[in-house]
Amino acid sequence: MFQSKKGRLLIGLTVILFFIAVAYYTTARAQVANADEVVKMVNDWKARKAKDLKHGQWVHMVYSVTSENRSGVILPDEQMMPSSYTQEDWYYINKDGLVEKGVFSMKDNDGNIFQQSAYQNNTYFNLTFGERMVEDQPPYPFNFDFGVASNIMDAKAIKKSDEKVKGKSRVVYSYIETLKLPTQLGQDDVIVDTIMTKDYFDKESGDFVQTETIWTLANGAQIVDNSVEIISIDGFPDAPDEILKVLEEVK
Numbered sequence: 001m002f003q004s005k006k007g008r009l010l011i012g013l014t015v016i017l018f019f020i021a022v023a024y025y026t027t028a029r030a031q032v033a034n035a036d037e038v039v040k041m042v043n044d045w046k047a048r049k050a051k052d053l054k055h056g057q058w059v060h061m062v063y064s065v066t067s068e069n070r071s072g073v074i075l076p077d078e079q080m081m082p083s084s085y086t087q088e089d090w091y092y093i094n095k096d097g098l099v100e101k102g103v104f105s106m107k108d109n110d111g112n113i114f115q116q117s118a119y120q121n122n123t124y125f126n127l128t129f130g131e132r133m134v135e136d137q138p139p140y141p142f143n144f145d146f147g148v149a150s151n152i153m154d155a156k157a158i159k160k161s162d163e164k165v166k167g168k169s170r171v172v173y174s175y176i177e178t179l180k181l182p183t184q185l186g187q188d189d190v191i192v193d194t195i196m197t198k199d200y201f202d203k204e205s206g207d208f209v210q211t212e213t214i215w216t217l218a219n220g221a222q223i224v225d226n227s228v229e230i231i232s233i234d235g236f237p238d239a240p241d242e243i244l245k246v247l248e249e250v251k
Helices: 001-028 037-048 148-154 240-250
Strands: 031-032 059-066 084-093 098-107 114-118 122-126 132-133 159-166 166-187 191-203 210-215 222-236
Touching: 037 148, 037 159, 037 166, 037 191, 084 240, 098 240, 114 240, 148 191, 166 210
Parallel strands: none
Antiparallel strands: 031 159, 059 084, 059 222, 084 098, 098 114, 114 122, 122 132, 159 166, 166 191, 191 210, 210 222
C-alpha cells in the first residue's frame, strides 16, 4: 500500500512538472515582432490573391463571424441577430479596381439569410429593414484584410508565436491595448480592462486566415468580442442570377 501511494505521488508530481515545462516552453517560444513584419505578410498575401481577382469581374468573399457578445440588433421578425453567422459578399470590381456595386448577405447556421444589403449607384441599401443606409458613397478600393495592415501600425509590444488551430499550424501576431480606465463596452456593458488582438496566418502558405479580438474583463475573465475567419475569396466573370436580381430591386 505504501508503494502504491508513493507511486501515485510520483506520477502526480511528474504530471505537474510536465505542465510547468509546457507552460514555460509556450511562453519562451513567443518572439518579439514589429508592425512592418505583419504588414509585409498581409501585403504579400493580398498580392497573391490579386492575381485571381481581375478588374472588370466579380469577387465572391465568404467568412464566418463569431462573438460571445450580443449585438443588440433586433430583426424585423423581432428576433435578435445571431452572434455567430456566415457573411457572403459579392463585389463587382470595375476596371479601375474599385467596388462599383455589390450584395452582402448574413446567413445563420442553417444557411438562411437573416439580413441583406446592397450597394450601387453610390448608395447602400439595407434590404432587410427597407432603408437607405449610406448615400453619396462613390466607388471605393476593395480591401479584404479587415483593416489588419492599418491597425497593426498603432500596436505596441507585438508578439509572434506558433499555434495549432483546428489541427492546422498558424503563425499568430498578438498585441494588447490597455485601457486608461476600466470601460463599459458591448451590449451588456461589461467592464473591460484590456483588449487583445490576434491575427492568424497559415504557417505553410503565409495566407492571412483569421483575426480575433479578446476582451479581458475587470474580474479577469476573457470573452471573444469578435472573431472573423476567412473561408474563401474567389474571382468570377459573372455573379449568380439571384445576386443580379437583388441589384435590380434597388435601382
